[in-house]
Amino acid sequence: EAQVTQNPRYLITVTGKKLTVTCSQNMNHEYMSWYRQDPGLGLRQIYYSMNVEVTDKGDVPEGYKVSRKEKRNFPLILESPSPNQTSLYFCASSLWGEQPQHFGDGTRLSIL
Amino acid sequence: KNQVEQSPQSLIILEGKNCTLQCNYTVSPFSNLRWYKQDTGRGPVSLTIMTFSENTKSNGRYTATLDADTKQSSLHITASQLSDSASYICVVSFLSGGYNKLIFGAGTRLAVHP
Numbered sequence: 046e047a048q049v050t051q052n053p054r055y056l057i058t059v060t061g062k063k064l065t066v067t068c069s070q071n072m073n074h075e076y077m078s079w080y081r082q083d084p085g086l087g088l089r090q091i092y093y094s095m096n097v098e099v100t101d102k103g104d105v106p107e108g109y110k111v112s113r114k115e116k117r118n119f120p121l122i123l124e125s126p127s128p129n130q131t132s133l134y135f136c137a138s139s140l141w142g143e144q145p146q147h148f149g150d151g152t153r154l155s156i157l
Numbered sequence: 158k159n160q161v162e163q164s165p166q167s168l169i170i171l172e173g174k175n176c177t178l179q180c181n182y183t184v185s186p187f188s189n190l191r192w193y194k195q196d197t198g199r200g201p202v203s204l205t206i207m208t209f210s211e212n213t214k215s216n217g218r219y220t221a222t223l224d225a226d227t228k229q230s231s232l233h234i235t236a237s238q239l240s241d242s243a244s245y246i247c248v249v250s251f252l253s254g255g256y257n258k259l260i261f262g263a264g265t266r267l268a269v270h271p
Contacts, residue, residue, distance in 0.1 A: 049200070080261075087161065087246065087261030088201075095256065135200050145191055148200025 047072045051136050051149035058126060059157050066121045066152050068136030076139045077119040078103070078146065079111065081132040088135065094119055126156045159184045161249050163262035171270055174237055178265045180230040180247030188250040188257055192221050192232050195244040195264070204232070204245075237269045 049070045058064055070077065078093040080103075090103030094113040108130055110122040119138075123130060133153050137146035161182045170176050182190070189208045193201035205214045205221040207230070213222045218235045234241055247262040 085263060087263045089261070090259065101256075137200070145203035145206050146201075148202070150198070150200050 047147065049136055049138055049147050049149040051134075051152045053152060054150065055153050057155040057157065060127055061125050064123050064126060064154075066123075066134060066136075066154070068119045068121065068149060069117050070119075070136075070138040070147070071117065072138060072140075072147065073116065074138035074140050074147075075116070076141055076144075076146075077113065078137045079109070079119070079121045080135045080137065081105065081130075082135060082151075083132050091121070091134075123154075126154075128156050130154065131156045159249075159251060159260050161247055161260045161262040163245075163247050163265050165265060166263070167266040167268070169268045169270060170237055172237060172239055176234050176237060176267065178232045178234075178245050178247075178267070180232070180249075180262055182228050182230070182247075182249045182260070184228075184249040184251045184260055186252050187225060187228075188252055190221075190223055190230050191248040191250070192219070192230075193246040193248060195246055197243070201246055234267075239269050239271065242267060242269045 052067045075096050079091040080088040082088050089105045091109050092111040094100045135151050136149045139146040164179045191206045192204040195201040204219050207214050207223045220233045223230045244264040244266045246264045249260050250257045
């Protein structure tokens with residue numbers, strides 16, 4: 046089954062404790078992206094990757110890092126999480142950037 | 158400034174009725190427009206994608222229209238079902254630096270009641 050898998054689905058942690066949210070897709074997609082979704086706001090892009098070893102900042106990259114060492118995986122790293130990063134995070138992938146994206150089911154992060 | 162605005166913010170309709178959701182955008186240069194459905198607790202799922210030259214596109218009971226001149230799109234849902242209860246997100250794609258970038262609307266939350 047074609048899917049984008051995020052882990053964990055839920056996480057409560059404390060300020061400053063490094064965390065990684067994993068994202069994996071099994072569709073051999075070139076393009077992958079991370080978004081955060083906050084109440085009353087649309088999905089906002091954090092980082093995206095056009096291909097392996099190619100990543101670029103989205104609209105809200107501050108406080109986040111990503112890496113794309115292999116095509117299927119695109120982890121999101123919060124080196125020193127802060128409460129304003131409490132949000133619902135989605136990973137997505139598509140064959141190319143212009144194509145509709147497949148989204149994961151989200152990761153709800155709470156930073157205390 | 159590139160923006161996507163959706164209306165209404167929320168909508169309640171009775172099962173079996175039709176409804177229309179609106180999306181206005183100021184994105185330029187326009188590449189394509191997409192509608193997604195997001196069920197509670199799930200990621201968005203693509204419904205339609207339309208390029209500049211397409212006026213309408215259907216996906217079952219969902220029909221999207223696009224007026225590139227007025228920069229407006231609508232999503233019409235026919236004979237609504239309880240399973241249509243979800244948020245509907247309009248996404249506009251534009252070219253920037255040789256790549257497609259996406260602007261997401263805040264969504265319309267639809268509730269279908271029996």
